[in-house]
Amino acid sequence: MSKVILVTGGSSGIGRAIASYVNEKNNYVVYGSSRNIKKLDDVAFMPIELDVTSEKSINDCVEKVIREYGKIDVLINNAGVGITGPLEETPNSEIEKHFKTNLYGPINLIKKVLPYMRKNNSGLIINITSIAGHIGTPYRSIYSAGKSSLDIISETLNMETKDFNVKVVCVAPGDYLTNISQGRFHSPVIKGSTYQHKYESSLEKMNQNITKGANPIKVAKLVNKIIHLKNPRKKYISGSFLERFGIILKFVLPQRFFEYLVLKLF
Template structure:
């Protein structure tokens, strides 16, 4: 594979760092991003740039810096994101807006920033990191599911709009992987006396167990590497444990109430 210039948002930890480290080991020039460079002064896996996906100005600055230095930008991996949990009814609206700003509007800002350069150079690849959770509305993770589902649909639309420019767009939907997402996730408080108090707490405990028992994020990195080498990437690439991937197939073939019952049993609701 020819050396690619690759930009990965949220590259300082978790899945983003795994992707960047693996792609660097394959001879690519990788730029990761973080909101605060001062917190990562000893980071040496690949080059980090300061970028906040909620700030179009910082995005444009970082993209211009890469293009000025490298003369091109081959691949954008939209990985930066935040988690959120809570009952739909009780989650503060400012937190709903924040998660959409980061998980949906942020990747859209990124794509708008790189598309002119990719069009100018006659091609490029955008990989949006969505989530298996984006294919279904998960209890007490409804807003997270909504942001990732929205990003998946934008991916489908943008593929068709840019098909004549040589730009390839796809999404990779991870299941549960062992990362620090739970530590940075916003949790709506378990309110004493709430109608959801007991069931929400049980769901929180179960979610954290799933993340702790998750797979190696290098699995996502290897999938991204394979996609970069493809001439015609597919639209969707789910990555995760067998049962997580098969759940997407089951949703396609099962009646809605039957699938809902499976989810209720899985989450012990």
């Protein structure tokens, strides 16, 4: 029987690219999810409704796939939202909403899917994190914290599931040409805020980086390659040379000098 793959956040951006490419290049059963199933009307992969912030929706989604195919071989946790703003002025309600989507969503999906993978003594979990989880930049503290948390969870989970032949891999993309800026929460600038000028300038640079980003098909091709590997690496970085080199520089340059460079860029 062919592999059964579940990709979350399949309605746009990197998630849609992954689900479409893997479906096109393989004889697999590929599900791509969205909170709004109507956004998946024009896709070739199998659409499925899923709100990663709802445990009931997660249960319903996974159980539907299990009823139809009896297994999930590959779980790709991609669904997520962006958030920017000075930490001091970012509403707690938005911080909680962000972690519910970007961290608790993947955790709850893993907890639901993992028993079936253990039963089959086989499975692959690919968590889409971010280079932002490796390099902190101003006004992205919450986003970076969520991605960094998912990265370390993946690292530890991979050790916990080794005896069950379940592999856990992180893919950390940089800036790609997606609609993340449209769905991103931007902390409202408080009147008279001392952060206003620098925050607005930094936000403009973030958006420019996205518009200059590469096609997300590059991430899709990497994920497809990982699915075919017998022993994939635990972490993959997918981004521009500068983004990838930046991670190296963080560990070789003096901390203050590296921070100086980041502040120049953002």
